[in-house]
Amino acid sequence: MSQPLVDSLWRILALVQKELLAVLKDRKSRFSLMVPPILQILIFGYAATYDLNYVPYAVLDQDRGAASRELLAQFDGTGIFQRVANLDNASEIGKTIDDQTALVVIQIGQDFSRNLALGRPADVQLIADGRNSNTAAIASGYVATIVDAFNAQWPANHGQTGPPVATAMRAWFNPELETRWHMIPSIIGTIVMMMTMNLSAMSVARERENGTFDQLLVTPFRPAEIMIGKAVPAMFLGLTQSTMILLVAQLWFRIPFQGSVLTLYAGLALFLIAAVGVGLFVSSIAATMQQAMIYIFVVIMPFALLSGLTTPIDNMPLAFQYLTLINPLRYAIIIAQRVYLEGAGIGLLIPDLWPMAIIAAVTLSAATWMFRHKVA
Amino acid sequence: MSPPGVRVPAVAADGLRRTFRRDTGEIVVALDGVTLRAEAGSLTALVGPDGAGKTTFLRLVAGLMAPDAGTMTVLGIDVAREPQRIQDRIGYMPQRFGLYEDLTVQENLDLYADLHGVSAADKRRQYPRLMEMTALGPFTGRLSGNLSGGMKQKLGLACALVREPELLLLDEPTAGVDPLSRQELWQIILHLVAEQRTTVMVSTAYLDEAERCGRAVVLHQGKILTQGAPDEIARLADGKVFLADPPAGQTARGLQAHLLGAQAIVDAVPEGGRVRFIRDGAADARVDALAQVAVAPAQPRFEDGFMTLLRRAGDSRPASVVTLDKPPERQGDGVVVEVRDLVRMFGNFAAVDHVSFEVRRGELFGLLGPNGAGKTTTFRMLCGLLPVTGGTLRVAGVDLRRARASARQRIGYLAQRFSLYGDLSVVENLEFFASAYGLRGGRKRARIDWALRQFELGDLARLPSRHLPGGYKQRLAMAAALLHEPALLFLDEPTSGADPLARREFWQRINALTEQGVTAIVTTHFMEEAEYCDRVAILDAGRILAQGTPAEVRAHARRQEGREATMEDAFIAIVEEARAHGHPEAGAA
Numbered sequence: 001m002s003q004p005l006v007d008s009l010w011r012i013l014a015l016v017q018k019e020l021l022a023v024l025k026d027r028k029s030r031f032s033l034m035v036p037p038i039l040q041i042l043i044f045g046y047a048a049t050y051d052l053n054y055v056p057y058a059v060l061d062q063d064r065g066a067a068s069r070e071l072l073a074q075f076d077g078t079g080i081f082q083r084v085a086n087l088d089n090a091s092e093i094g095k096t097i098d099d100q101t102a103l104v105v106i107q108i109g110q111d112f113s114r115n116l117a118l119g120r121p122a123d124v125q126l127i128a129d130g131r132n133s134n135t136a137a138i139a140s141g142y143v144a145t146i147v148d149a150f151n152a153q154w155p156a157n158h159g160q161t162g163p164p165v166a167t168a169m170r171a172w173f174n175p176e177l178e179t180r181w182h183m184i185p186s187i188i189g190t191i192v193m194m195m196t197m198n199l200s201a202m203s204v205a206r207e208r209e210n211g212t213f214d215q216l217l218v219t220p221f222r223p224a225e226i227m228i229g230k231a232v233p234a235m236f237l238g239l240t241q242s243t244m245i246l247l248v249a250q251l252w253f254r255i256p257f258q259g260s261v262l263t264l265y266a267g268l269a270l271f272l273i274a275a276v277g278v279g280l281f282v283s284s285i286a287a288t289m290q291q292a293m294i295y296i297f298v299v300i301m302p303f304a305l306l307s308g309l310t311t312p313i314d315n316m317p318l319a320f321q322y323l324t325l326i327n328p329l330r331y332a333i334i335i336a337q338r339v340y341l342e343g344a345g346i347g348l349l350i351p352d353l354w355p356m357a358i359i360a361a362v363t364l365s366a367a368t369w370m371f372r373h374k375v376a
Numbered sequence: 377m378s379p380p381g382v383r384v385p386a387v388a389a390d391g392l393r394r395t396f397r398r399d400t401g402e403i404v405v406a407l408d409g410v411t412l413r414a415e416a417g418s419l420t421a422l423v424g425p426d427g428a429g430k431t432t433f434l435r436l437v438a439g440l441m442a443p444d445a446g447t448m449t450v451l452g453i454d455v456a457r458e459p460q461r462i463q464d465r466i467g468y469m470p471q472r473f474g475l476y477e478d479l480t481v482q483e484n485l486d487l488y489a490d491l492h493g494v495s496a497a498d499k500r501r502q503y504p505r506l507m508e509m510t511a512l513g514p515f516t517g518r519l520s521g522n523l524s525g526g527m528k529q530k531l532g533l534a535c536a537l538v539r540e541p542e543l544l545l546l547d548e549p550t551a552g553v554d555p556l557s558r559q560e561l562w563q564i565i566l567h568l569v570a571e572q573r574t575t576v577m578v579s580t581a582y583l584d585e586a587e588r589c590g591r592a593v594v595l596h597q598g599k600i601l602t603q604g605a606p607d608e609i610a611r612l613a614d615g616k617v618f619l620a621d622p623p624a625g626q627t628a629r630g631l632q633a634h635l636l637g638a639q640a641i642v643d644a645v646p647e648g649g650r651v652r653f654i655r656d657g658a659a660d661a662r663v664d665a666l667a668q669v670a671v672a673p674a675q676p677r678f679e680d681g682f683m684t685l686l687r688r689a690g691d692s693r694p695a696s697v698v699t700l701d702k703p704p705e706r707q708g709d710g711v712v713v714e715v716r717d718l719v720r721m722f723g724n725f726a727a728v729d730h731v732s733f734e735v736r737r738g739e740l741f742g743l744l745g746p747n748g749a750g751k752t753t754t755f756r757m758l759c760g761l762l763p764v765t766g767g768t769l770r771v772a773g774v775d776l777r778r779a780r781a782s783a784r785q786r787i788g789y790l791a792q793r794f795s796l797y798g799d800l801s802v803v804e805n806l807e808f809f810a811s812a813y814g815l816r817g818g819r820k821r822a823r824i825d826w827a828l829r830q831f832e833l834g835d836l837a838r839l840p841s842r843h844l845p846g847g848y849k850q851r852l853a854m855a856a857a858l859l860h861e862p863a864l865l866f867l868d869e870p871t872s873g874a875d876p877l878a879r880r881e882f883w884q885r886i887n888a889l890t891e892q893g894v895t896a897i898v899t900t901h902f903m904e905e906a907e908y909c910d911r912v913a914i915l916d917a918g919r920i921l922a923q924g925t926p927a928e929v930r931a932h933a934r935r936q937e938g939r940e941a942t943m944e945d946a947f948i949a950i951v952e953e954a955r956a957h958g959h960p961e962a963g964a965a
């Protein structure tokens with residue numbers, strides 16, 4: 001290696017060492033790097049679930065036949081549906097929903113058993129409390145599943161012909177796992193993004209505010225060296241946090257890891273470069289730490305909302321769908337899910353990897369330029 | 377105002393003791409058995425080195441903390457028992473007065489008036505008087521963040537005065553304030569004492585300010601060394617103070633450096649081209665450095681008495697001579713820094729307006745001027761931190777903003793504020809900056825050892841640098857700037873806020889460095905410090921008003937009665953004249 005390059009690497013090493021020392025020396029900052037991510041993953045794992053495990057329901061059974069009893073037994077057998085009332089009259093339905101006695105009412109028509117016996121379609125009516133549309137939709141989904149299952153079983157049990165459909169059931173009846181499995185791999189990117197962006201956004205702004213940045217700029221450090229020296233420690237800390245979250249996911253929540261660790265870390269590393277790039281860019285334009293904090297808050301919220309974590313990207317207005325393309329978190333979530341749950345290899349992930357490389361290249365170069373050109 | 381008939385002292389402290397615990401667990405004694413009285417209507421100065429306990433004492437008077445032992449009675453009230461009753465009757469201006477920078481002058485004043493429950497009638501009566509006194513009248517609509525340092529201090533003072541306190545406590549009100557603003561602040565203080573009969577207690581690092589007070593209290597390491605009238609304290613140095621004319625071929629600061637090295641000399645400072653020094657004890661002790669020198673006795677000043685006291689108290693004279701391992705070659709005296717018609721605009725405002733000067737190798741060049749004169753802006757351009765709007769500059773042959781990064785290896789930069797990493801220890805800071813300058817392995821270790829030894833930082837090596845006492849922070853910053861042995865040093869207000877001892881120590885170090893061939897550019901607003909420089913330039917409002925050797929610049933001063941003109945007299949004359957003539961062409965010396 002040529003001498004200038006060696007000198008440059010030594011300088012970068014010194015800066016990396018200094019940055020890590022500044023963060024890890026302080027007990028409070030060590031704590032804030034290590035404990036909140038674990039708490040967040042536990043909270044998300046338990047609290048952020050779309051699954052229902054208690055659905056109070058009422059029945060208006062106008063059939064009172066063998067088939068209707070069998071169907072209702074299916075509901076009661078789930079452990080999720082709790083029958084809170086047996087209605088005698090359609091006029092009672094409104095009140096039951098209004099006062100939130102039941103989340104759903106199942107109305108079985110009087111011809112239900114007869115129609116089934118004759119092999120004719122039979123109607124089950126579902127009335128759900130639409131005030132909480134999300135919960136209502138999920139509960140309706142459960143009802144539909146139970147009815148589907150009943151549809152599949154009834155003919156078989158009663159000597160009638162029909163396609164045996166039984167496979168879709170198990171996942172539905174393991175709904176707790178369903179959201180958690182989906183959620184936890186996605187949350188890795190979200191949690192480490194918040195931390196690394198904050199850390200890198202503060203790093204230059206703090207030095208500007210304390211006057212140490214000038215001191216740094218009058219040494220032989222080049223802007224690119226400062227950029228690398230600041231990006232590497234933040235990435236390193238981000239990867240450490242990712243590891244902790246992955247360990248919790250596997251050892252505590254027991255979500256089996258399907259893919260290659262190497263592939264996942266390659267994806268996460270690229271994602272962290274992009275996140276640190278955004279953070280450093282914000283930091284390079286902020287004059288004070290307070291400004292940096294406000295800017296980064298303004299950036300993190302849309303990144304989290306437009307990532308596909310909570311709402312599917314396909315459901316967003318088209319303009320927002322395009323916006324998600326410059327959001328590194330969008331790609332990180334896809335990569336984490338696909339590697340973790342599907343075991344996707346690196347070849348399949350290339351469409352999600354290169355956009356992050358471009359985001360990183362743009363933000364990091366902009367930050368580097370700003371280091372010297374911002375007039376404080 | 378004391379109750380009629382009874383003469384209650386405004387402040388009466390008896391056997392006060394106060395300790396603090398540092399983060400590292402060690403106990404620091406801030407005040408140790410302090411007993412003093414300040415009569416109503418008096419003006420008392422608290423002087424002493426950093427860490428002497430001046431601020432702690434003022435905070436105890438204000439009832440902001442309680443003593444560990446002893447009693448404090450203010451205006452006849454026991455402070456520890458009824459702090460609120462005291463606080464309703466006094467005004468306290470801490471070192472960093474809490475002005476709201478996003479509020480205007482008027483809004484700040486209103487806020488403090490309302491906080492103290494000043495009635496509308498009192499406000500109407502008080503405001504015009506305060507505005508007249510502080511000359512802030514034309515600026516009531518300006519954001520206080522946009523005021524100059526001196527104006528901020530005046531506004532802080534106005535806020536402290538808004539409810540007509542009986543006792544006014546001022547903690548270093550003139551620290552970091554230029555000579556003109558300092559003069560104005562003192563006029564206000566003297567006016568308050570003379571006209572309003574306000575009792576004032578003021579701590580200060582400027583010893584000439586103590587001379588203006590009725591009484592001075594000299595604190596040192598939490599104890600009172602002496603208290604009395606300033607001229608009484610000055611008389612402690614009676615018959616020991618002399619002025620020496622440097623012989624041909626020697627500069628005043630060269631002679632001063634020699635004198636400081638001599639055993640029998642208590643103190644030596646350059647003054648008006650000569651050296652003022654204090655002899656120790658027996659006047660007949662031989663001082664080699666004075667063999668060829670014409671010496672005349674001089675009238676002792678407060679500062680001379682103060683220095684004598686501190687030496688007697690065992691504060692060892694700073695042996696602050698820095699020796700470089702590898703001094704820069706001294707061949708020739710080529711131009712190291714060349715500045716031509718330098719301009720820097722911020723919007724429509726010319727922070728630096730056609731400034732030109734040259735600095736030669738081994739020279740100590742001073743940039744003097746009030747706050748906002750453009751000193752720091754000039755520095756930042758020289759160091760490549762700020763692009764120039766117009767003109768040219770060359771530092772060690774290059775423009776540092778455009779030159780390769782390695783060109784910065786040749787310069788050392790000491791910023792105005794302490795700007796090292798506060799969380800890192802002394803040694804970690806040194807290690808980082810050593811690596812930043814490309815030092816490695818044995819060389820790096822040797823340089824860090826050198827720095828710890830030369831700046832006497834060895835005992836504090838593991839302490840986080842933000843916990844260092846003020847003077848040591850300064851040393852660490854300078855050590856870090858010298859690790860790579862730069863040939864050129866930029867020092868931006870290195871002595872601002874430093875106590876008299878730390879300032880002597882600093883100049884001694886700089887002196888030693890320039891003797892070894894280092895070139896240094898220094899900004900300061902301690903005018904007497906200009907005497908240490910080979911050449912100085914006086915800046916105001918972005919322009920150079922005068923430049924030359926200290927003697928040449930001093931010649932601008934108006935005649936003073938009974939004493940020789942000082943640099944401060946010259947400075948005030950030059951700036952006032954330039955301002956009166958709306959900045960005519962810079963009158964170069």
